Amino acid sequence: MSNFLDLAGIGAGPFNLAVAALLRNKSLSHRFFDAKAEFSWHPGLMLPGAMMQTSYLKDLVTPVDPTNPCSFLAYLVENKRFYDFLHAEQRTVTRREFADYLAWAARRLDSIQMSSRVQSVVDNGEFFELDVHGPNGREQVLAKNLCVAAGKKPNIPECSRPFLSDNCFHALEIALRNPDVSGKRVAVVGGGQTGAEVVINLLSKHWGRPQQVTWVSRRSNYLPLDETPFTNDWFTPEYVDVFRQLSPQRREEVVAEQKLASDGISPDTLKELYQLFYRLVHLEKDAERVALMPNRELMDMSHRGDYQLQLENHLLGEADGTEWINADIVILCTGLCEALPPCLAPLQEHIARDTDGRLLLDDAFAAKLNGDESGRRLYFLGTGRTSHGIAEPQLSLSAWRAAQVVNDLLGSGVYDNQQTSNFMKWITPQTQQAAVA
Ligand SMILES: Cc1cc2nc3c(=O)[nH]c(=O)nc-3n(C[C@H](O)[C@H](O)[C@H](O)COP(=O)(O)OP(=O)(O)OC[C@H]3O[C@@H](n4cnc5c(N)ncnc54)[C@H](O)[C@@H]3O)c2cc1C
Numbered sequence: 085m086s087n088f089l090d091l092a093g094i095g096a097g098p099f100n101l102a103v104a105a106l107l108r109n110k111s112l113s114h115r116f117f118d119a120k121a122e123f124s125w126h127p128g129l130m131l132p133g134a135m136m137q138t139s140y141l142k143d144l145v146t147p148v149d150p151t152n153p154c155s156f157l158a159y160l161v162e163n164k165r166f167y168d169f170l171h172a173e174q175r176t177v178t179r180r181e182f183a184d185y186l187a188w189a190a191r192r193l194d195s196i197q198m199s200s201r202v203q204s205v206v207d208n209g210e211f212f213e214l215d216v217h218g219p220n221g222r223e224q225v226l227a228k229n230l231c232v233a234a235g236k237k238p239n240i241p242e243c244s245r246p247f248l249s250d251n252c253f254h255a256l257e258i259a260l261r262n263p264d265v266s267g268k269r270v271a272v273v274g275g276g277q278t279g280a281e282v283v284i285n286l287l288s289k290h291w292g293r294p295q296q297v298t299w300v301s302r303r304s305n306y307l308p309l310d311e312t313p314f315t316n317d318w319f320t321p322e323y324v325d326v327f328r329q330l331s332p333q334r335r336e337e338v339v340a341e342q343k344l345a346s347d348g349i350s351p352d353t354l355k356e357l358y359q360l361f362y363r364l365v366h367l368e369k370d371a372e373r374v375a376l377m378p379n380r381e382l383m384d385m386s387h388r389g390d391y392q393l394q395l396e397n398h399l400l401g402e403a404d405g406t407e408w409i410n411a412d413i414v415i416l417c418t419g420l421c422e423a424l425p426p427c428l429a430p431l432q433e434h435i436a437r438d439t440d441g442r443l444l445l446d447d448a449f450a451a452k453l454n455g456d457e458s459g460r461r462l463y464f465l466g467t468g469r470t471s472h473g474i475a476e477p478q479l480s481l482s483a484w485r486a487a488q489v490v491n492d493l494l495g496s497g498v499y500d501n502q503q504t505s506n507f508m509k510w511i512t513p514q515t516q517q518a519a520v521a
Pocket of ligand 1: 094095097098099100101117118119120125126129135136137138200201202203233234235236425427465466477478479480
């Protein structure tokens with residue numbers, strides 16, 4: 085295998101898998117490196133019954149290349165479950181099945197190299213030099229272009245950091261930790277989909293029978309993900325195109341307004357939760373076992389025997405809303421945040437950023453390299469929420485995003501990435517000038 089590549093990828097999660105699938109059989113030397121021994125998709129949150137929030141047709145390839153052998157339909161057919169799948173009439177599939185599909189696709193792609201951590205990347209002015217720690221020891225790889233999709237890191241509230249331990253941890257690890265919560269008071273912090281799934285599993289005694297579960301959410305209530313048709317139009321290439329024309333400040337405002345289009349709890353999960361609480365309180369007469377606390381922000385924590393969590397009840401507005409709860413176990417369902425992988429540290433000063441420190445990504449998701457005239461491309465996938473909109477950290481546009489990268493490398497005709505909506509007029513020629521200004 086050559087150590088001179090046209091394109092190297094850091095990470096082989098779904099975003100880079102989509103690029104690899106679209107580059108299959110194309111005349112461009114490429115390899116994607118992933119540190120994991122074998123493919124898995126967020127194994128620490130693979131909870132029983134967890135469902136996808138995105139249609140299985142928004143897979144690695146179908147929206148831009150439906151005949152690609154890495155499609156979800158090809159997976160169904162090869163695994164002899166096409167008719168059973170159809171007859172099950174599912175709108176979305178379980179995360180377990182989608183992860184199995186991704187692993188199946190990863191196995192089909194020769195360019196995916198697992199057990200290979202990219203330890204550092206240096207720019208020698210002509211190539212990116214990757215120091216890869218792989219199954220056969222260290223390897224130096226020179227790549228003309230680089231595509232980074234290395235995922236996000238857990239968002240840990242500042243006040244919880246000193247207490248991280250077996251009894252206070254981020255939910256991203258919960259399925260791997262398998263905590264024994266029997267007889268314990270558990271505080272779940274965070275009112276999004278992950279918090280909801282953790283609460284369901286706690287109350288379903290998946291990790292033993294907790295004495296009490298307290299669910300704290302900063303949001304004003306346990307709010308639904310908006311999965312309705314017009315909202316889904318925000319997750320389209322046309323919308324990204326319009327979004328790109330807005331000023332940076334306006335983009336920030338728009339992304340904030342659209343929060344519940346990507347961050348709420350699936351309506352099916354909300355119904356399941358409510359029915360669970362109903363059974364618990366009215367049929368099992370066990371109201372003491374659950375406490376739902378929306379509108380509360382975690383402000384501080386301490387540990388004396390058990391954990392003391394200081395909350396601020398925002399429903400009270402300006403009035404003093406300080407409240408305290410005690411817990412034996414604290415599970416932080418506080419989301420993920422964007423972060424570049426540490427291996428890119430030597431490149432940091434070469435990468436141009438805006439005045440707020442954000443990457444300046446172009447339409448093809450390539451960052452600007454300070455003072456570089458070589459034409460090399462450094463792509464970042466999944467990190468451009470404020471440059472490309474709320475679809476950016478999601479799977480919805482992963483095939484389209486990958487096609488943008490492939491077209492940028494090989495020529496715009498490789499994949500027809502233009503799709504038109506006939507009825508959503510996000511802007512008109514009259515307002516286009518104003519948007520750019
Ligand atoms: C539990 C969960 C469920 C989600 N469900 C949905 C959903 O239903 N719909 C949706 O649209 N979005 C969903 N998302 C959001 C998003 O689609 C996923 O987070 C997605 O996995 C992001 O893909 P990725 O390839 O960027 O990163 P990841 O899947 O995180 O993969 C990154 C990979 O990079 C590797 N890596 C990192 N650093 C290095 C290095 N230095 N060297 C080599 N390898 C490295 C890691 O090992 C990892 O395999 C979900 C997110 C989570 C956490």
